[in-house]
Amino acid sequence: MNMLDKLNENQKKAVLHTEGPLLIFAGAGSGKTRVITHRIAYLMEEMHVPPWSIFAVTFTNKAAEEMKNRVASMIGPAGRDVFIRTFHSASVYILRRFGTHIGIPGNFSIFDQSDQESVVKRILMEMHLDPKKIRPSAIVSKISEVKDRAELVDGTDPASLLPESYSYDLSEIYRLYHEELKSQNALDFNDLLIKTVEVLRGSPSCLASLQSQWRYFMIDEYQDTNYSQYLISKYLSKGSRNICVVGDDDQSIYSWRGADIRNILNFESDYPDARVITLDRNYRSTEPILEAAQAVIRHNENRKDKDLKSEMGDGEPVTWCHSSNDYGEAEFTVNTIMSLKSREGFSNSDFAVFYRTNAQSRVIEDLLRRKSIPYRVVGGLRFYDRKEIRDIIAYLRFIVNPLDQVSLMRIINTPARGIGRATIDRIRSAAAEKSRSPWEVIQGSLLTGKVPKGLTLFRDVMTELMEALPGVPGSKKLSQFVMDIIESSGYRENLLDEKSAESTARLENIDEFVNSVYDYESGQPDAAMQDFLQDISLFTTEESPDAGQDSGGNAVTLMTVHNAKGLEFPVVFITGLEEEIFPHRLSIDSDEGIEEERRLCYVGITRAKERVYLTNAELRRTFGTLNYREPSRFISEIPGHIMQVKSYHSEGFSHNGNGVFRRRETGARKSAPSAPYPAPSPSPSPSPSPAPLSKPETGPGGSSAYSLHEQVLHPKYGVGRIIKIEGSGDNLKLTILFGSSSKTFMEKYTPLEKCP
């Protein structure tokens, strides 16, 4: 078997150690994923372990998908039967199978942060507290923080963990919150893990059945596991003891989500017979990049000392570029991208631009767009977070789980059907009085007095849909069902009537959503609607299907540094390296905070294979106002002699055009920047090479069966003339002129007839 030939000594040892506990300390770029995938392949090929006996968890869906693909490409399609998921997704799997043992029906809703906030907001109002003074999001994060804590999972009264001395009773809110979730048959993200622990602890038969199913465990990014995740790994692997964890304390960046670094540091005391293997040869970054990254991370006090060695040889030094403002920073970034493309043959997909907060992406996006460089934004406003998608999902969620009031309240008057606050209050009080759920009140017509027409309509439409819910696998296509909802709820018609650029975009997104349902059902023909909903609730870092200008793949990648974890790119820009941005203002007051920011910076730099550009802007617009920012301390932690220093002065005006950023004369800033930083030497700005011609737009309706100016018959609007054709395939859109007004339709939804 030459599978092992491509591995170095320690990697090989890690692959060959299949029985008993194993801890792999894997430095950045040391081939961690390679080891995990080879280990899985080795287990299957050489040890003849069946794929379904292997349990692997990674940190993101993306990483899980990637790992599946890599395993499949090594050993063929059987690799796809290995259980590779995120912890949350594995928990949903376990809860679906065994949740009923602890009273959780399979059709539970999963509440994300905004769902949690609306629950809390209502509780606050019922307690006569002002949601404007006490922010629901703050309460939600306190609740979540407590639920991440080991003590709670181990059965301590939550009230004792909640901070006191507030003007309100936090533990009362906490209690009501959970009562509310229970009554709505909903779980939040923390619950998924906590309830899974409960199942494993409380039901020996469930545990035994899972332990006999899974015999080999691999936990990636172990430094970022929280206590519940630690317990889930521990219980599941207790039978076989074949647990392999992989991690790097320097890359722990999720302590704010309850990640507990002690899990990895205590592994050896948990498993005294554990084998420990360290991977410290870096196969990703050139020497100067690795040097700079290590120079930064060495400033952390609280870490295991280690030294990574680059196997990639010498390269270009890391560049620091100081700009006068955020617009200039973006200009420098985009100019450098263009110049590397034309002079050194890099292509768009070789570049990644990182930032600390999502809001920073805008300036860079603007400039990329202006220069016609295709880009994609990973994370940020997720596709499933868009209003119209959330609305449709709320319909689905409510139909699957009629106790889900958060969803009900979202859709009851969306689109507008004349159900306002007064009616909703009446429903609520009737529900409370009769101890029924709001839907039971609506459904059973339990309201006294006259009922708005819209409510009766809503009741009838929803009842019909609930009866048509694809229950038996294969009875009705999920995608067809979703299309029915979009139609019969009036959602689609409402958007069609609006005819604005925005409503068109929304229709497009809804169409894209239907496509995603279609893809899902093709991949999993037996899945029920509840499976689909639960799966997509966990799918968050998925990039929007229509992000950027070009989905063709060759695009510059934009994302937060957090999102960059586990990825690599030839050229990396880390932007906004300023005090109060990166490190972030809210982390700056504590050593732990700063150290986590520093690890984040380390993660960012170590994503790069060949080039790193660190940038900061002196003047940045935040919340609509301009602020001066000092360069980040992390820049000063890189010795001047291994870094190339530039400064870039923006040409032209700022984005808002009011001259705030009027160009300074080059050299106007003669005074050296504050002491610890090497003085930026004015250097010619990278001259923008001729921008590569942007791809010509996909010709209108290349393969379409329709042609411009053709006459067609619409079932509702009658005969019209096609005046515009956009998109193609499933996205084909036709704008048709009826008399003096025009309407745009998605071709795939519209039964049009051609008129000869």
Next chain:
DNA sequence: TTGAGGCTTTCAACA
């Protein structure tokens, strides 16, 4: 009850 327009608040990272 609706929806336009004005005022306020918000941006930390994510499953």
Next chain:
DNA sequence: AAAGCCTCAA
């Protein structure tokens, strides 16, 4: 700068 909340006229 942009989203969300509130108010008020219709």
